[in-house]
Every structure is written in C-alpha cells, then in structure tokens.
Amino acid sequence: MQRIAFYAGSFDPPTNGHLDIIAGGLNLADKLVLAIGIHHAKQPLFSFEERVSLLHGSIEACFPDHIAKIDIIAFDGLLIDKAREIGAKILIRGLRDATDFDYEMRLAGMNKMLAPGIDTIFIPAQARTRHLSATLVRQIATMRGDLSSFVPGVVRTALIDKFDNKKAIS
Ligand code: ADP
Numbered sequence: 001m002q003r004i005a006f007y008a009g010s011f012d013p014p015t016n017g018h019l020d021i022i023a024g025g026l027n028l029a030d031k032l033v034l035a036i037g038i039h040h041a042k043q044p045l046f047s048f049e050e051r052v053s054l055l056h057g058s059i060e061a062c063f064p065d066h067i068a069k070i071d072i073i074a075f076d077g078l079l080i081d082k083a084r085e086i087g088a089k090i091l092i093r094g095l096r097d098a099t100d101f102d103y104e105m106r107l108a109g110m111n112k113m114l115a116p117g118i119d120t121i122f123i124p125a126q127a128r129t130r131h132l133s134a135t136l137v138r139q140i141a142t143m144r145g146d147l148s149s150f151v152p153g154v155v156r157t158a159l160i161d162k163f164d165n166k167k168a169i170s
Contacts (some may be wrong), residue, residue: 004086005031005092006035006088006090007146008034008036008079008083008091009035010044011051011160013034013051013159014051016150016151016152017130019058019093020125020127024061024123025064025169026063026066027117032069032070032071033071033072033073033083033088034071035074036051036055037093038076039076040069048051048166054154054158055072056072061152061153079111080114080115084117089115090119091108092121093121094125095124096121096125097130108122124139141162147160
C-alpha cells in the first residue's frame with residue numbers, strides 16, 4: 001500500500017526551510033501531498049495559483065527526480081480532515097525552536113484525537129534554515145534585502161517582481 005504523507009502550510013512564499021522539510025517527507029513516504037492553506041480572512045502576498053507555481057518551480061529545481069511523488073493541493077478547513085480525505089497516514093511538521101515545539105505538540109495531540117489513524121512526524125529544522133520564516137522573508141523582500149540564502153531562485157525572482165511592481169504602481 002502507498003504510504004502518503006501530508007505537509008500543510010501557507011507557503012507564502014515557499015522558503016529553503018520548507019524545502020528541507022519536503023526533502024525529509026520525500027524520504028519517509030511514497031507520496032508527499034503539499035497542502036496550501038487558504039484562509040479567507042487572511043490576505044496572502046501570493047495568490048493560491050502563484051504559490052502552486054512557486055512550489056512547482058522550487059521542486060523542479062531542488063528535487064527533479066521526485067516530481068512524480070509530489071502533489072500540490074489547497075485546503076480551507078481543518079488540515080486533519082483534508083489529510084484523512086486523501087488517505088494520508090503521516091502528517092509532516094517542521095520544528096524550528098521551542099515556540100514551534102509548544103504549538104506543534106498541542107496541534108499533534110488534538111489531531112491524534114480527531115484522527116487516531118494518522119500520526120504526526122516532526123522533522124527538525126537544519127541549522128542553516130532554522131531561523132527562517134515566510135514572514136521574515138516577506139519583510140526582507142519589502143525592504144529589497146538580499147534573499148539568496150533564504151529562498152530558491154524562482155521565489156527570489158517572484159518576490160523581486162512583486163515588490164518592484166508594487167513600487168511602480170504606488
Ligand atoms: P511559516 O511559519 O514560515 O509561515 P508555514 O506556516 O507555511 O510557514 O509553516 C508550515 C510548516 O512548516 C510548520 O510545520 C512549520 O514549523 C514548518 N516550517 C516553516 N519554516 C520552517 C523552517 N525554516 N524550518 C523548519 N520547518 C519550517
């Protein structure tokens with residue numbers, strides 16, 4: 001039977017930290033489903049379609065041999081409901097620090113009660129990416145900082161375009 005892992009996030013935008021976790025998920029599962037959370041109350045920097053395209057571009061650049069193992073989908077309700085619906089047995093989460101740990105342990109506990117057949121697996125962030133968050137990447141992009149150590153090339157280009165266009169419009 002195919003072992004399906006589910007990795008959810010906002011990926012707004014995808015960072016090298018997300019890609020490290022994707023690499024770990026690829027080691028653990030036959031199929032890795034990347035689920036982009038759509039929160040109607042939150043206005044993302046990149047649209048769902050843009051985030052799909054950035055994830056695709058990043059995966060093509062970083063894991064060209066694993067493209068067939070990865071699906072990208074949207075979800076707008078409880079992530080555990082979506083994970084169950086697609087038949088996942090593993091929830092992948094990344095852990096950067098103690099703040100992530102406290103939140104993620106609570107989330108894992110609640111998810112286990114909601115779906116006992118699905119287990120959370122934590123992948124620790126690597127030293128070179130543990131300081132990274134999409135929020136900080138967006139802030140650095142706003143101020144035209146150097147993004148090359150934080151995101152794949154395709155994301156860096158999209159961030160530069162996004163903020164150059166915004167400047168041109170305002
Ligand atoms: P962010 O927190 O960067 O906005 P998401 O909300 O998309 O990212 O996070 C989804 C998942 O990815 C969470 O499990 C989070 O801990 C993990 N994650 C995000 N950034 C990193 C990183 N730099 N290293 C390890 N895990 C990460």
